[in-house]
Every structure is written in C-alpha cells, then in structure tokens.
Amino acid sequence: MTYAEFSLVCSLIKQIVDNVMPLDNPTKTLAVTTADKVFEQIQHAIVEGDILAGSKISEPELAKQYQVSRSTLREALNRLEKCHLVERKPNVGSRVVECSIKGLLELYITREALEGMACRQAAENMTDEEIVDMKAMLSQHSTAQDLQDGVAYYQEKGDLDFHYKVILGSHNAQLINLICGQLYHLVRMYRCQFGMNSPRASRAFSEHSRIIEAISDRDGELAELLMRRHIAASRKNIENKIAEQNKLNQ
Amino acid sequence: MTYAEFSLVCSLIKQIVDNVMPLDNPTKTLAVTTADKVFEQIQHAIVEGDILAGSKISEPELAKQYQVSRSTLREALNRLEKCHLVERKPNVGSRVVECSIKGLLELYITREALEGMACRQAAENMTDEEIVDMKAMLSQHSTAQDLQDGVAYYQEKGDLDFHYKVILGSHNAQLINLICGQLYHLVRMYRCQFGMNSPRASRAFSEHSRIIEAISDRDGELAELLMRRHIAASRKNIENKIAEQNKLNQ
C-alpha cells in the first residue's frame, strides 16, 4: 500500500467515525470491557430519548435487554451516575435524570462559570500550534456551507468542536474532566430532548472568532468575558423562547 | 422527657457529631448500605493519608481488611471514583489519586470559577433568613477565640462552614453537587496531606464579612468578584510558599 492510499483510507475511516458517532467527547476512551460497551449504548439511548427521561430503571429488565448479567449492568449504571445521567437511591433504585427548565438553566450557569475559566486558561496555556489549529478549524467551518445535507447537524458539530478545543486548550485536567466528562453529556441530552438546534448559528460564528482572537492575543481576561457572554447569550435565547411559549399557552 | 431535656440531648448529640466528623459535607447523606459505610471509611483513610496518595489499591486485600466481599468493595471504589479520590484503568486496577502541586493549583482554579459563580447566585437566590443565619454564624466565629483548644481546627471548620453556606445559598443543584459532592473531598485531602492550616485566618475573616455584605446587598457581580479574589488569594499564598521552599532547596 502506498502512502497516498494509506492517507486516503485514514481519511475515509475518520469520516465514517465522525458520522457514526460525531458528537462524542474528545476525552472518550474506547470501550474495552463489556460494562463499558453497555454503558455507551445506554448513554446514547438516554441522550437521544430512547429511554425516557425521568423513567425508572429496572435492573433485571435492562440486563436481559442488553444480554449481560446484573452485576455488569450495575457497573454501567455507576458510570451513568458519574456523568449525571441517572440518579440512584439506596434500596429503591435508579431513575433516568429529569429534564426540567430549571435544570437546563442551572446547567448553563455552571457552563458559564467553568467554560469561562477554561477559556481564560486556554489564553494562558494553549500552545501556538493549538491556536493555529483552532483558527484553521474556524475558517474551514466558515466555508462549509457547501455541505448541503444536514446543515443543522454540521452547525452543532462545529459548535461542539470549537468548545472542545477551547476546553482542552486550558490544559487543566480538572476543568477538562468536569466539563467534557460530566457536563457535556447532560448538555447533549438537553439539546436532543428539547430539540435545540439553535438558530443562533451565524451570530455564534462571529462570537467564536472573537474568542479565538482574544486567545490568540493571550488576553485571558477578555477571553473569559467573551466566552461567558457567548454562553449567557445561549441561555437568554432559551429563556426568551420559553417566555414566548408561555405567552402562547396563556 | 420534657422539651427542655429533649433540646439539651439534641444539642449534645449535635456537638458530638460535630466533633467526630466535623469536616463533612452538608450534602452528605447518612450511610444506609454497607458499601456506603466502607466508602466513608476508605474516604477518611485516603483524605487523612492513612492510605498513601498514589498507591495502588488491591481489591482482595482491602476487601479482607474491611470484612466485605469484593463486589461490595468495588461498589465503594466506584463512589470514591465519583469524588475523584481514586482513578481506575480497565483491566489494570485502581490507584489513589496523586497529590501534585499542579493538581492543587488546578483545583483552586476550578474552585475560583465554580464558587465565584455560586457566590453570584447566592446573592441572587438566598432567602433573607439564610442571610441572617450566615451573618449570625460570622459574628459567632469572630468571638470564638475563647475556644482555646484547637484553634487551627476551628479556623478550618469556620472557613468550611462559610463556604458551604454560600454554596448552598446558590440554590443551584448543579453547582452544589459539583463543589460539595466532588471538589471538596479533594480540597480536604490536599489540606491534610500538605498540612495547610493556612495562616491567613484573620485576613480571611474580613474577606468573608465583605462577601456576606455583598450578598446581603444582592450585588451578585461584586459577590462573585470578592469570592474569586478570596480563593485566588489562597492560591497565591500557596504559590508563594512553594516558591519560598524552592528557594531554600536551591
């Protein structure tokens, strides 16, 4: 196999992977144990609403459904609990987390705090290569409208890619773990369940580019401010939609 | 039993509990299952360094030591993983988390972000009763120097009480869970292992009272700013100490 052929195969594989599970974390480690695989399957099912939010989880039933023993399933449930997708009460059982408006707003408040700080840290700690890479990604996204099919999909992916790159750029393991490993599963769940493929795309793009500029200037304070505004704008956008809907219902 | 007697007993019980496990979270739910109890015991052992940081955990050994089956011990390990006190690699095993200076600083950066936001939310969401309660606590701490024994102890407890009250005052379940349920176990671990009964007590006290003032004025922006400075000051204090020690070693 020539190197050119090898590269082609690699890019094809990457494309397939991106399409099959495009919204997964960059922190995700590939599942080696069966509990891991079951965890991922249930995670997808919860995020996409195949298992209803707020519903009770029957251990024997799910174990049978996924063809594993109850111990293995419990192991999977433990990981789901770690990323706040299920809650467990001792001697009572597990429930899928509920999606409430209050919960959604609390999540955005928390994101504002954490990602704001991550952005400040990114301005301080990102390598020059990482910054170049991020600029390249952004300019690629700006010319990506010719990808006719699945525009909303690519918008969401573009947004996530940007945020992930900033978070990883903080080089702060604590922040990375909290945001990518825990919060973002919930974010994705809310996006799926509330059908939030936000129509803020164009504005978000210009906000993204200003944030990158601040990071590139190594201006941590500005970078944090802009990221917080960016997330707060999303939150207010949601609040407005809710207020609108309430007005219609009255 | 008269009501007066009942009250006396209650206060005595509270005092005992406070002394036995004074530094525990307000979010802690009492252990009902044996896995819970084992979890708490190992947690204490890790935080206080009885189980060395960075050391490998042998499941069979610990199971025998705590007189439980390996499944139960694994359940406990899962909860320890949830509060970032142990890390697990599939098919390899669990290790107690390492205490590094980098990790400590990352932890404080994260606290700054989260507690800063919690403080802003507290200014917006705390009830008047909660504010009164917090002011009372502060004035009690200011006159508590007559508690001769264990000054450092009471200083630490006072500091934690203050922070807990602010965090709970945010009324944001996400923030409360992240900070109290996860970060603070690590904070306590670092405090124990690095012997950090900070000598910033007097300055910290005045900082606390200014924060409460801002909350009382419902000035969220100022409250956040002051809390972030308060935590950043702790961090810088640590950084200075480390720099000092490095100079001595050279």
Place this chain on the structure above:
DNA sequence: TCAAAGCTAATTGTCGACAATTATAGTTCG
C-alpha cells in the same frame, strides 16, 4: 549479556444465587 518469548501467579471482570429491603395488593377494623 541482553532481548524476546513463554509460562505461572495474581488481579480484574463477569456471572448466577441468596439475603435484605421495599413496593403492592388484599384484608380487616373503625
């Protein structure tokens, strides 16, 4: 002598069964 391969021992992951707790349905009493 050093590196690599193979083997043994120990550790982790998974399973099914039993014990303890909780939920449910039926019954009885006021």
Place this chain on the structure above:
DNA sequence: CGAACTATAATTGTCGACAATTAGCTTTGA
C-alpha cells in the same frame, strides 16, 4: 367508605466462584 395493617411479590444489595486479562519471572536464543 376509608385507613391502617399484613402477607406476598418484586427489586435491590451482597456474596462467593469462575473466566479473562495482566504482571512478573524464568527460560531460551542471538
């Protein structure tokens, strides 16, 4: 008729054993 109690069924927690994987040591070959 409704509320409280009781007995049964179902679910969760815990246990010990087996399978799969990894680590350490010995052996073999260059």
